[in-house]
Amino acid sequence: MRFDLTDLQLFVHILDSGTMTAAAALSHITLASASERVRGMESQLGCALLTRQARGVQPTAAGHTLGQHARQVLRQMQSLRGAMGDFGSGLAAQVRLRGNTSAIREHLPLAISGFLQQHPQLALELQECPSAEVLDGLRQGLCDLGVAAWDADEPPLLSGLECSMWRTDQLVAVLAAGHPLATHASLALADLVHENWVGLPRDSALQQLLLKQALRLEKAAAAGRPDFMGSALRMRVQLPHPEGLCQLVGQSVGICVLPAAAVRRHAAATGVVAVPLSDAWARRQLWLCTARGASLSSPAGQLLAHLRRQAD
Numbered sequence: 001m002r003f004d005l006t007d008l009q010l011f012v013h014i015l016d017s018g019t020m021t022a023a024a025a026l027s028h029i030t031l032a033s034a035s036e037r038v039r040g041m042e043s044q045l046g047c048a049l050l051t052r053q054a055r056g057v058q059p060t061a062a063g064h065t066l067g068q069h070a071r072q073v074l075r076q077m078q079s080l081r082g083a084m085g086d087f088g089s090g091l092a093a094q095v096r097l098r099g100n101t102s103a104i105r106e107h108l109p110l111a112i113s114g115f116l117q118q119h120p121q122l123a124l125e126l127q128e129c130p131s132a133e134v135l136d137g138l139r140q141g142l143c144d145l146g147v148a149a150w151d152a153d154e155p156p157l158l159s160g161l162e163c164s165m166w167r168t169d170q171l172v173a174v175l176a177a178g179h180p181l182a183t184h185a186s187l188a189l190a191d192l193v194h195e196n197w198v199g200l201p202r203d204s205a206l207q208q209l210l211l212k213q214a215l216r217l218e219k220a221a222a223a224g225r226p227d228f229m230g231s232a233l234r235m236r237v238q239l240p241h242p243e244g245l246c247q248l249v250g251q252s253v254g255i256c257v258l259p260a261a262a263v264r265r266h267a268a269a270t271g272v273v274a275v276p277l278s279d280a281w282a283r284r285q286l287w288l289c290t291a292r293g294a295s296l297s298s299p300a301g302q303l304l305a306h307l308r309r310q311a312d
Contacts, residue, residue: 011041167311171260173187209281249270
């Protein structure tokens with residue numbers, strides 16, 4: 001099987017545009033050449049990749065699979081070009097590090113600053129993504145190191161990975177200083193569900209965790225248990241930035257749940273109080289992960305050792 005990058009990019013353009021004509025234009029080749037390339041790929045694979053319709057084309061099951069792998073190869077080539085460009089700029093090496101929101105925004109910047117000062121010719125690519133994508137990226141070779149968290153009740157499949165606990169990521173209730181619950185030493189989610197809420201976007205990992213735990217309380221109430229009063233979280237505003245959420249909480253728009261490290265940076269300026277959540281799921285662990293048996297470059301191995309020294 002011999003596909004070149006033009007073949008793969010053309011096929012991705014076909015999937016994105018839905019027509020051979022548009023894909024040929026995006027690939028800067030003629031329609032006849034595009035058709036010939038697709039026929040060549042189908043001939044090599046021995047199966048149809050597209051079904052022709054009156055208003056365009058649709059991928060077959062084989063076409064869907066090829067498209068997924070084509071996108072991955074093209075992303076890797078883009079990463080390679082970037083890495084080679086770094087060498088041309090005088091940088092000696094590149095390390096790719098993925099982390100979840102809390103890791104990238106709160107924990108890693110200070111943890112890696114000293115290492116970067118000691119290695120001025122190292123380029124570090126930091127990418128924020130959900131923990132599941134961190135783990136998938138390690139398995140697929142899209143990153144060297146990863147920092148992820150997961151619900152202790154539903155740990156992910158860790159096959160092919162080596163993970164060690166790195167830091168505790170305590171979740172806290174963020175309340176206005178004058179809120180009646182702000183003086184409590186700790187709170188449970190069941191104490192807060194009746195409040196107005198502000199929070200991170202619905203697709204964020206933390207917001208998904210909160211919604212899941214609120215639904216569990218709802219089910220417990222439906223079973224006749226008295227530990228829950230109310231229904232789904234009344235979410236008034238959703239923002240991607242912890243500072244903005246703390247500002248809204250400080251103005252008594254609602255309450256929210258955030259990692260303690262995020263609140264510490266903004267509490268004084270926004271007039272909020274952080275109260276630890278007593279629920280077991282709220283004391284999360286950040287895990288430092290690599291692909292099992294991966295041959296890390298010397299800089300990646302050095303960064304891994306440095307981060308392990310930065311563990312709690």
